[in-house]
Amino acid sequence: MPTLTINGMTVDVPQGTTILNAAKEIGVEIPHYCYHPKLSIAGNCRMCLVEVEKFPKLQTACSTVVTDGMVVRTDTEKVRKAVTGVLEFILIHHPIDCPICDQAGECGLQNYYMKFGLHKSRYALEDKVHKKKVQDIGGQIVLDAERCILCSRCVRFLTEVTGTQELHFFNRGDHSEISIFPGKPLANNYTGNLADICPVGALTTKDFRFKCRVWFLKAFDSICTGCSKGCNVDAYCKGDILYRLKPRWNDAVNQAWMCDFGRLTYKAMNEARLLTPFMRGEGGRKVAAWGSLLPDAAFRMQAAAEKGGPDRVAVIASPQSSNEELYLLRRFAVELLGTKNLAFTHRVEGDGFSDDFLIQADKNPNSRGAQLLGVPGGAAFDALVSRIKAGGIDALLVVGNVIGALSEEETAALLAKVPFVVQVGTNEGPVSKAATAVLPSASVAERGGTFTNHAGRVQRFRSGFPARGKAKTPIEILASMGNRLGAGWNFAGEASVFTAIAETEAPFAGMSYDSIGMFGQEIGK
Amino acid sequence: METILTTHFADDGYRRIDTYRRFGGYDALRKALSMTPEAIIDEVKKANLRGRGGAGFPAGVKWGFLPKDLSRPRVLVVNADEGEPGTFKDRVIMGRGPHLLIEGIAIAAFALRVHLSYIYIRGEFVREAKVLDEAVAEAYAAGFLGKDILGSGFDLDLTVHRGAGAYICGEETSLINSLEGKRGWPRLKPPFPAAVGAFGLPTIVNNVETLADVPWIVTHGGEKFASIGVEKNGGTRLIGVSGAVNRPGVYELPAGTNLKEIIYTHAGGMRDGKALKAVIPGGSSTPVLRPDEIDVAYDIESMAKIGTMAGSGGVIVIPEGTCMVRALSVLMNFYAHESCGQCTPCREGTGWLKKIVGRIEAGKGRAGDVELILDLCDNMMGRTICPLADAAVMPAQSFIWKFREEFDRHIGEQKCPYGNRF
Numbered sequence: 001m002p003t004l005t006i007n008g009m010t011v012d013v014p015q016g017t018t019i020l021n022a023a024k025e026i027g028v029e030i031p032h033y034c035y036h037p038k039l040s041i042a043g044n045c046r047m048c049l050v051e052v053e054k055f056p057k058l059q060t061a062c063s064t065v066v067t068d069g070m071v072v073r074t075d076t077e078k079v080r081k082a083v084t085g086v087l088e089f090i091l092i093h094h095p096i097d098c099p100i101c102d103q104a105g106e107c108g109l110q111n112y113y114m115k116f117g118l119h120k121s122r123y124a125l126e127d128k129v130h131k132k133k134v135q136d137i138g139g140q141i142v143l144d145a146e147r148c149i150l151c152s153r154c155v156r157f158l159t160e161v162t163g164t165q166e167l168h169f170f171n172r173g174d175h176s177e178i179s180i181f182p183g184k185p186l187a188n189n190y191t192g193n194l195a196d197i198c199p200v201g202a203l204t205t206k207d208f209r210f211k212c213r214v215w216f217l218k219a220f221d222s223i224c225t226g227c228s229k230g231c232n233v234d235a236y237c238k239g240d241i242l243y244r245l246k247p248r249w250n251d252a253v254n255q256a257w258m259c260d261f262g263r264l265t266y267k268a269m270n271e272a273r274l275l276t277p278f279m280r281g282e283g284g285r286k287v288a289a290w291g292s293l294l295p296d297a298a299f300r301m302q303a304a305a306e307k308g309g310p311d312r313v314a315v316i317a318s319p320q321s322s323n324e325e326l327y328l329l330r331r332f333a334v335e336l337l338g339t340k341n342l343a344f345t346h347r348v349e350g351d352g353f354s355d356d357f358l359i360q361a362d363k364n365p366n367s368r369g370a371q372l373l374g375v376p377g378g379a380a381f382d383a384l385v386s387r388i389k390a391g392g393i394d395a396l397l398v399v400g401n402v403i404g405a406l407s408e409e410e411t412a413a414l415l416a417k418v419p420f421v422v423q424v425g426t427n428e429g430p431v432s433k434a435a436t437a438v439l440p441s442a443s444v445a446e447r448g449g450t451f452t453n454h455a456g457r458v459q460r461f462r463s464g465f466p467a468r469g470k471a472k473t474p475i476e477i478l479a480s481m482g483n484r485l486g487a488g489w490n491f492a493g494e495a496s497v498f499t500a501i502a503e504t505e506a507p508f509a510g511m512s513y514d515s516i517g518m519f520g521q522e523i524g525k
Numbered sequence: 526m527e528t529i530l531t532t533h534f535a536d537d538g539y540r541r542i543d544t545y546r547r548f549g550g551y552d553a554l555r556k557a558l559s560m561t562p563e564a565i566i567d568e569v570k571k572a573n574l575r576g577r578g579g580a581g582f583p584a585g586v587k588w589g590f591l592p593k594d595l596s597r598p599r600v601l602v603v604n605a606d607e608g609e610p611g612t613f614k615d616r617v618i619m620g621r622g623p624h625l626l627i628e629g630i631a632i633a634a635f636a637l638r639v640h641l642s643y644i645y646i647r648g649e650f651v652r653e654a655k656v657l658d659e660a661v662a663e664a665y666a667a668g669f670l671g672k673d674i675l676g677s678g679f680d681l682d683l684t685v686h687r688g689a690g691a692y693i694c695g696e697e698t699s700l701i702n703s704l705e706g707k708r709g710w711p712r713l714k715p716p717f718p719a720a721v722g723a724f725g726l727p728t729i730v731n732n733v734e735t736l737a738d739v740p741w742i743v744t745h746g747g748e749k750f751a752s753i754g755v756e757k758n759g760g761t762r763l764i765g766v767s768g769a770v771n772r773p774g775v776y777e778l779p780a781g782t783n784l785k786e787i788i789y790t791h792a793g794g795m796r797d798g799k800a801l802k803a804v805i806p807g808g809s810s811t812p813v814l815r816p817d818e819i820d821v822a823y824d825i826e827s828m829a830k831i832g833t834m835a836g837s838g839g840v841i842v843i844p845e846g847t848c849m850v851r852a853l854s855v856l857m858n859f860y861a862h863e864s865c866g867q868c869t870p871c872r873e874g875t876g877w878l879k880k881i882v883g884r885i886e887a888g889k890g891r892a893g894d895v896e897l898i899l900d901l902c903d904n905m906m907g908r909t910i911c912p913l914a915d916a917a918v919m920p921a922q923s924f925i926w927k928f929r930e931e932f933d934r935h936i937g938e939q940k941c942p943y944g945n946r947f
Contacts, residue, residue, distance in 0.1 A: 041713065042713065043713040043910060044713075044867045044868050044869070044910065045868075045869055046868050046869050046870055046908055046909065047869075049908065056907075057907040057908075058907065058908065060713075063713055081903075081904070082904065082908060085870065085901075085903075085904030085908075086869050086870055086904070086908070088904070089869045089870050089872075089873035089874055089877075089904070090869050090873065092873055092877060093873065122897060123877065124880070127877075127880045129876070149869070150866065150867075150869075150872065152867075168708075169708060169710075169866065171866070172691075172693075172862070172863070172864060172865055172866045173861050173862060173863070173864040173865075173866055173872060173875060173876055174861070174864075174866070174872055174873055174875070174876035174877075175866075176865075176866030176872060
């Protein structure tokens with residue numbers, strides 16, 4: 001382990017560490033634009049220049065590997081002038097259009113200007129080189145070449161991560177710009193990441209453009225629900241509205257990336273939400289009070305089981321539910337209703353497309369969790385649907401907004417066979433249009449819990465804000481229904497449910513929210 | 526005076542293999558193939574052969590950087606992208622004595638255990654590329670290239686590759702990128718080409734003149750070569766003299782020949798009886814000299830001592846009556862145009878310098894512009910991956926340091942005192 005000194009502080013780092021990363025270890029910030037931990041080192045922005053003893057020239061901290069006894073200074077006048085000088089060069093052609101730029105507030109130029117610049121412009125306004133602005137280059141991305149600082153992160157991302165190489169450098173000198181070849185727009189499913197890695201406002205997403213100033217947004221830890229990969233995401237909200245998802249780094253799952261489909265999954269949490277409980281009767285749909293609807297739903301399920309036998313009631317679970325919710329639902333079905341008619345539905349969107357990177361064919365975040373918790377899918381689900389079709393079910397509890405891949409008409413026809421249908425759901429959809437009682441549920445942004453991804457990794461998602469409208473979390477709904485039927489459950493939130501899971505469910509034995517931590521924990525490890 | 530390269534250049538037939546062989550051509554290769562590679566490298570080291578591309582790095586030492594491990598093929602690349610303004614010596618070698626270069630390549634390749642070599646020639650050198658192509662074909666036909674050269678069991682392939690006209694592709698790692706079909710951007714070092722070069726293989730990049738000297742070294746020995754030049758800088762140099770002299774052209778002179786003698790004796794002195802105003806001694810990037818500074822030996826060390834460089838051997842002679850601001854403006858346009866755009870200080874700095882110098886020359890200079898240029902130079906020098914920023918800075922700084930009053934006059938009078946108009 002080489003030992004080096006940075007600004008008089010001594011630090012041991014593993015062989016092969018660069019000065020930039022060694023400095024990070026001891027909290028010394030070295031400014032940089034082109035360096036990105038997940039991409040190759042380009043060394044071309046020249047912001048990370050530092051003084052290294054015995055080197056006549058300043059060295060780039062991003063590319064210089066530490067050697068034993070190295071003495072580095074980042075706080076000398078020479079370094080300060082060099083960094084300010086580079087920043088000045090970067091800014092001379094910048095349009096300084098922060099007031100209309102979506103990057104403002106999280107922009108590398110703004111941040112470093114406040115820390116290392118604060119210089120007056122010495123550049124003549126009429127000398128500015130103008131480049132193409134507002135270019136739709138395909139995918140989710142808009143390119144503003146004037147804001148670009150030519151750090152080459154995007155070019156490297158498309159070369160090294162997606163391998164699609166759509167963006168290239170064109171022209172030379174101060175006329176250099178990145179662009180696509182004519183008629184060859186971005187053609188991969190990971191374009192949104194370009195806006196994330198762009199340190200300035202050159203690459204922004206079409207979806208987020210002009211929607212909200214970033215300083216109004218609050219971020220919280222979440223998990224993408226778009227497929228079974230379980231990409232870790234930061235969800236950004238203002239009040240109870242979600243504005244965007246960005247990948248949260250997890251080397252074991254998604255590294256620093258996420259796909260373009262997943263990035264837009266937040267929209268469903270804003271739009272067409274079920275916000276009040278209601279009953280459907282002869283006069284149509286009537287708003288109901290939780291106080292009467294919850295016991296009513298519970299007792300009617302129980303009554304049906306008692307009257308026709310437990311085989312006449314059924315529960316359809318959702319692989320969009322958390323482990324905690326699935327666990328409670330299973331206990332509700334098996335222990336309180338005494339039925340074996342329990343299966344989880346499939347939500348298949350599109351063609352079940354998958355790739356060899358992040359995108360999984362299973363478009364649900366928790367199918368694996370359902371299976372591990374004794375809620376079967378597949379054939380059990382098909383059998384359950386057949387049973388309903390045949391009129392064999394008198395009361396049905398559906399969690400989720402859809403049943404399999406059934407269309408609205410098919411769902412209506414299927415549910416018409418059941419005299420009493422209770423739904424616990426988040427959004428208006430085929431089920432809410434046909435269910436007898438609708439219990440509005442908190443979206444993934446409004447509740448906490450864990451998902452088990454395709455590889456058996458249990459990961460936590462957190463609540464960013466309270467449930468919208470009158471919606472409740474599924475745990476509250478299930479616990480309160482269960483307790484009406486004498487369950488005696490004393491759960492206070494998802495953490496206590498998970499504790500119970502860890503005690504009784506073998507795959508989860510010994511796990512806790514602590515052991516899952518920031519980055520999740522694999523089943524059996 | 527002994528010449529090494531240009532002895533037969535006056536003979537137009539010398540570019541053909543028959544004539545070249547009549548004068549003893551390819552005998553050195555035959556001799557080299559009977560030596561050990563180590564012995565050849567030793568001779569080159571003894572010769573004090575310094576790279577003729579501009580940086581003057583000792584060729585033998587550079588060759589020693591190749592890894593000892595022979596498991597990966599190695600590549601020899603000839604830098605024939607002679608783009609430095611004021612420099613036109615490699616062009617003469619390739620156009621008049623292409624077999625000198627090819628023989629040098631073959632010997633160097635044998636010494637370096639290389640079986641794959643390229644000549645990367647500047648795109649604008651259309652005629653020279655044609656001459657080289659023909660010469661390479663002749664060498665293949667005569668068995669000096671290809672399989673089992675002269676029955677020695679040594680194989681070597683040589684391809685002439687034309688560049689597309691970018692100054693930056695004369696920088697060795699940029700040249701390698703271009704050779705690989707990529708954008709001509711210099712690479713971050715380390716790794717150096719000797720470890721990871723063309724196509725990821727260990728690579729040596731040498732200048733045309735450097736390799737063309739090798740056959741003579743093999744024939745006559747390194748010590749003889751070294752004795753021609755000065756200490757640490759052996760042999761002759763091809764010096765291209767351009768500008769206001771009576772006989773502009775390429776002169777082969779021993780390293781260390783006095784610069785004043787080069788201009789006044791060999792190049793025939795100042796044209797039209799004009800007085801000398803300035804000399805750019807080693808290609809446009811090298812710091813300019815005033816007339817009182819040119820009584821100096823033209824070799825790498827002596828030139829470094831007075832703060833300039835022998836560089837690539839391009840002596841540009843500037844006569845009285847030349848506007849130094851205009852001259853600098855021309856140079857700044859060149860570097861701004863040729864900056865590859867990779868590193869921030871060079872990409873933005875060269876363009877900025879061009880605009881400031883341009884406005885001073887146009888009579889629109891502002892108070893403080895000269896200080897601004899010097900400050901920007903300070904922010905560019907040594908701050909980039911390759912030395913192109915330095916190449917732009919060195920003339921800018923030296924023109925101001927040595928001809929400051931002209932810049933001040935331009936700004937003070939708000940016009941060019943020489944009456945130049947853009």
